[in-house]
Amino acid sequence: MVVSQSRYACIGLWAIDLRVIYPAIEETFASSPRRLGPGPLMSYPTLTELTRNPPSTRQSYEKNWVMFFPSPATSYLQYELNSTTRTFAQLIGGGLTTQNMTDPFEEPCLSEELGETETNIFTVSSSWHQATPTLKLILCARSNTSCIADNPATVFFAAIQRKHNNGFGLPIRYERYFVIWSATWPFNMLAISQHPILLANETNRGWKPAEIWDDVPEAKDEERDIWGEFTYTTTIAYAWGRAESDIREKGTGYLDDEVILSVGIDDKDGLYGKVVAADLLQCLRICPGRMRFS
Numbered sequence: 001m002v003v004s005q006s007r008y009a010c011i012g013l014w015a016i017d018l019r020v021i022y023p024a025i026e027e028t029f030a031s032s033p034r035r036l037g038p039g040p041l042m043s044y045p046t047l048t049e050l051t052r053n054p055p056s057t058r059q060s061y062e063k064n065w066v067m068f069f070p071s072p073a074t075s076y077l078q079y080e081l082n083s084t085t086r087t088f089a090q091l092i093g094g095g096l097t098t099q100n101m102t103d104p105f106e107e108p109c110l111s112e113e114l115g116e117t118e119t120n121i122f123t124v125s126s127s128w129h130q131a132t133p134t135l136k137l138i139l140c141a142r143s144n145t146s147c148i149a150d151n152p153a154t155v156f157f158a159a160i161q162r163k164h165n166n167g168f169g170l171p172i173r174y175e176r177y178f179v180i181w182s183a184t185w186p187f188n189m190l191a192i193s194q195h196p197i198l199l200a201n202e203t204n205r206g207w208k209p210a211e212i213w214d215d216v217p218e219a220k221d222e223e224r225d226i227w228g229e230f231t232y233t234t235t236i237a238y239a240w241g242r243a244e245s246d247i248r249e250k251g252t253g254y255l256d257d258e259v260i261l262s263v264g265i266d267d268k269d270g271l272y273g274k275v276v277a278a279d280l281l282q283c284l285r286i287c288p289g290r291m292r293f294s
Helices: 023-030 113-119 145-149 247-251
Strands: 002-005 011-015 066-071 074-081 086-093 125-130 135-138 154-165 173-182 189-193 236-238 252-254 258-265 269-276 284-286
Touching (some): 236 247, 247 252
Parallel strands (some): 135 252
Antiparallel strands (some): 002 011, 125 154, 135 154, 154 173, 173 189, 189 284, 236 258
């Protein structure tokens, strides 16, 4: 997806197949040890604006949408995921979508416990937004053949960010979390990271050492330099290097597969890290699920 001028408002999101922009990748998509032919069909051979319905729900500046694919034939757009709202719809062709399909009885998963956001001066102006594409995860280790044979559950996961503004004129700060939702209808939210996820050489100055470095005692006394005012994440992908049977499997992985994670630095620089999927999804808080009626 790319951001550009909208036909309906100011800024919108558009989709186009990467093979149109970078034809050299066509050979990679077509080369499959078990499937003959030119590779997956193009759903977006030309630049196509993605929409949301009804039109009254559209915003003048659309951004941070996430696309997810329960099967090769179906795709969905998740528009919002914040402390009060979650909305998603199914893509039905030509960038058009259904109306919101979120379970009306699903309780918010990102709401703060005990009203922390409203009472903590450092989080009172915080906001959530989606950050990366989704990856499908099979809840087994790739090396555990008996687990795989038992038809394990499958979920989607993605990184989201909490953006902190403040009243002290301090730099904006982003916190990286991971969210998990079901890969089967109605795609209910399942869990979110309890604390921000940091790479080994990242610091997050707004949190106590006990909440970040409790497993590395030396870090509490170590004087860490500041490499950037803030870091953020824009994409995740499974690391290549394994023999998939088809290009369609590049978005599906197992708990012991490695994930490549991008890290932007101060809107000027960037780098990548490689982390085992299971390590990204530890220490989770379970979502409340559906409303209960007495």
